[in-house]
Amino acid sequence: MDREKWSESSKRSFAYYGSSMTCYENISYRCTKCSQPSVFTAEEQKIAYEIRKEYIWKIKTLCSVCHSNLELLRKKDKQFQEEWAKNKGALKADYKFLCAWLEILEDVPSYGKKAHFSMINMLTRLAHECV
Ligand SMILES: [Zn+2]
Numbered sequence: 001m002d003r004e005k006w007s008e009s010s011k012r013s014f015a016y017y018g019s020s021m022t023c024y025e026n027i028s029y030r031c032t033k034c035s036q037p038s039v040f041t042a043e044e045q046k047i048a049y050e051i052r053k054e055y056i057w058k059i060k061t062l063c064s065v066c067h068s069n070l071e072l073l074r075k076k077d078k079q080f081q082e083e084w085a086k087n088k089g090a091l092k093a094d095y096k097f098l099c100a101w102l103e104i105l106e107d108v109p110s111y112g113k114k115a116h117f118s119m120i121n122m123l124t125r126l127a128h129e130c131v
Pocket residue numbers: 031032033034035036062063064065066067
């Protein structure tokens with residue numbers, strides 16, 4: 001464990017100045033999505049906190065399968081956003097596009113993440129106007 005490699009916000013936390021821990025320990029947890037028992041390994045923690053500079057109190061809540069599914073959803077959401085920004089006029093009336101995007105947005109909260117309500121409401125309204 002090399003605390004000096006932590007992010008600035010991690011260095012302001014109790015874990016930096018108050019903890020006597022000298023190495024990472026495997027942390028067992030249960031995935032909040034599929035309830036599979038999972039382990040956040042010491043090695044993964046080192047990478048997360050020292051290389052990716054994640055906040056030290058940020059712990060994992062999803063297993064690796066659910067985590068990559070969520071990443072995929074976010075990637076698709078981003079693609080929809082980009083298409084939307086380019087072609088809003090036509091896509092507003094594209095029922096298939098609206099429903100496909102809605103499906104993604106409505107799936108996100110099942111992973112314990114916050115839903116994008118304003119977007120969901122807008123897309124739902126537009127989809128209703130199509131039919
Ligand atoms: Zn899972």
